Amino acid sequence: MSVVRVAVCGTGSFGRNHLRVYRELEIAGSPVALVAAVEPHPGRAAETAQKYAIPVFGAAAELLATDLAIDAASVAVPTVHHHAVALELLEAGIDVLVEKPIASSLAEADELIAAAERGARILQPGHLERFNPAVLAIEPRLRRPMFFEAHRLSIFTPRALDVDVVLDLMIHDLDIVLRFANSPVREVRAVGLPILSAKVDISNVRVEFESGCVANFTASRVSTERVRKLRFFEPARYVSVDYARQDLLVIEVDPAVAAKVMAALAAGVVGGAGGFAAAEAEPHPTAGMSFLKPEVTPGEPLRLELESFLESVRTRKEPHVTARQGRAALELALEIQKSTEAHARRAGLNKG
Numbered sequence: 001m002s003v004v005r006v007a008v009c010g011t012g013s014f015g016r017n018h019l020r021v022y023r024e025l026e027i028a029g030s031p032v033a034l035v036a037a038v039e040p041h042p043g044r045a046a047e048t049a050q051k052y053a054i055p056v057f058g059a060a061a062e063l064l065a066t067d068l069a070i071d072a073a074s075v076a077v078p079t080v081h082h083h084a085v086a087l088e089l090l091e092a093g094i095d096v097l098v099e100k101p102i103a104s105s106l107a108e109a110d111e112l113i114a115a116a117e118r119g120a121r122i123l124q125p126g127h128l129e130r131f132n133p134a135v136l137a138i139e140p141r142l143r144r145p146m147f148f149e150a151h152r153l154s155i156f157t158p159r160a161l162d163v164d165v166v167l168d169l170m171i172h173d174l175d176i177v178l179r180f181a182n183s184p185v186r187e188v189r190a191v192g193l194p195i196l197s198a199k200v201d202i203s204n205v206r207v208e209f210e211s212g213c214v215a216n217f218t219a220s221r222v223s224t225e226r227v228r229k230l231r232f233f234e235p236a237r238y239v240s241v242d243y244a245r246q247d248l249l250v251i252e253v254d255p256a257v258a259a260k261v262m263a264a265l266a267a268g269v270v271g272g273a274g275g276f277a278a279a280e281a282e283p284h285p286t287a288g289m290s291f292l293k294p295e296v297t298p299g300e301p302l303r304l305e306l307e308s309f310l311e312s313v314r315t316r317k318e319p320h321v322t323a324r325q326g327r328a329a330l331e332l333a334l335e336i337q338k339s340t341e342a343h344a345r346r347a348g349l350n351k352g
Contacts, residue, residue: 003031004313007073009038009060009085011048014099014126015076019052021303022074025310032310036070038063038085060088070094072122072313074306078162083108086123090115095122097309100175101167101333102326109327116323122312124319125326127175131304133246135176137296141250143234145180148215150230153223156196164199165192166333166340170219173230174336175321175329180232183211185332190339193349195222205336246296254288 008018015037022034037056039045045056057063063070072095075086079101086098090112102125103109116123129135150173166174187208192200202220209215228243240249312319344350 003033004310005033005035005069005071006310007036007038007063007068007070008034009063009073009075009089010077010099011037011039011041011044011056012076012078015039015074017302018074018076018306019048021300021306023052025303025306030307030310031314036063036066036068060085064088064092072096072310074126075099076126079167080104080162083112086112087115090119090121090123093119093121095309095313097124097126097306098326099126100128100326101125101163101171101330102323103330104163106327106331106334109323109330113323113327120316122309122316122319123323124309124312125321125323125329126305127172127321127326127329128301128305129172129176129243130179130321131301131308132241132243133296133299133301133304134241134243134248136304137294138239138241138248138250139180141294142180143237145232145234145239146211146213147233148177148181148213148217148230149232150177150215150217151227152218152229153220153225153227155224155226156201156222161197161199164337165201165203165219165221166205166336167330169221170203170205170217170336171329171333173217173219174332175325176230177207177215177217178328178332179325181209181211181213181215183209183213185335186210188332188335188339189343190336191343192340200337200340203336203340205339207332246298248294248296250292250294252290252292254290256288 006022008015011019019034019037022032025032026034034052034054036054037048038060039048039056040058049056073089075082075096075098077085082098083103086096089096103112112123152169152173154169185207190203190205192203195201201222205217207215230241232239236253236255238251308320
């Protein structure tokens with residue numbers, strides 16, 4: 001395959017960026033050609049056709065009825081339509097990147113996975129943060145994460161309101177933590193509230209894994225600020241990931257020095273505001289701590305994601321984010337929804 005011929009299904013807020021990146025890659029000389037789009041909304045369809053000089057069809061079936069010989073497609077339609085559109089493309093022999101979540105239900109996800117496996121097609125869920133340069137930089141350095149704190153807050157916008165904040169925002173962090181924790185889920189406890197929409201807009205979740213690892217998630221789409229942060233603790237190490245700034249901070253502790261500090265604290269030697277009550281030879285509480293800023297190679301996550309997808313299309317290698325990993329993130333998100341609903345019943349929040 002010399003040039004991958006791609007289409008974008010859905011040209012809303014996410015789809016517009018897929019169109020932009022594919023065309024940027026094409027102009028830069030990457031072996032890819034943006035050849036078509038699918039968009040039922042007449043205004044967006046006309047705008048896309050004019051801007052990118054490509055045919056825009058009202059439905060995937062119309063695209064498939066042409067002789068455009070599409071190799072791959074991004075599916076960026078509303079979540080409720082992921083299954084129908086992606087399945088139609090897969091069964092037509094087209095490789096698919098479908099925006100997160102992979103589908104609306106596990107049954108739909110399973111049907112997509114089965115179709116991809118049956119036709120030997122690439123099916124990659126669009127878990128964008130896996131391609132965040134800060135995540136790519138820390139993943140090879142993981143030891144044994146045992147506690148996570150994830151915060152993903154956004155200012156309210158009238159987009160993606162067909163799903164709640166768990167499937168809209170939190171699912172990014174669910175996917176990352178599932179990957180990093182690498183352990184089956186043992187227990188889920190969640191609380192959430194609808195604020196400005198008919199679905200849950202703010203959610204707080206505690207997940208415990210079989211390994212003993214614990215993760216706390218907070219997601220809100222009714223915040224006054226935009227926050228994208230993940231912090232986690234490993235033995236003798238703390239890691240802070242700022243998704244928005246593509247920034248990493250790692251604090252490591254020398255276990256031998258930490259043991260001496262704890263002994264000094266237990267003996268009442270270390271005291272005051274960072275000083276010592278006695279025995280100046282004893283270590284300071286911050287002794288043995290290394291503050292590190294690992295190198296992060298900047299890059300646009302979506303571009304890195306689409307480049308990775310196109311590489312899988314060309315080489316037939318398994319995607320960096322697999323369909324089954326997308327299914328696992330969806331499964332956890334649905335468990336969170338169930339736990340949230342159970343809490344609402346116990347608290348009487350669903351009355352009136």
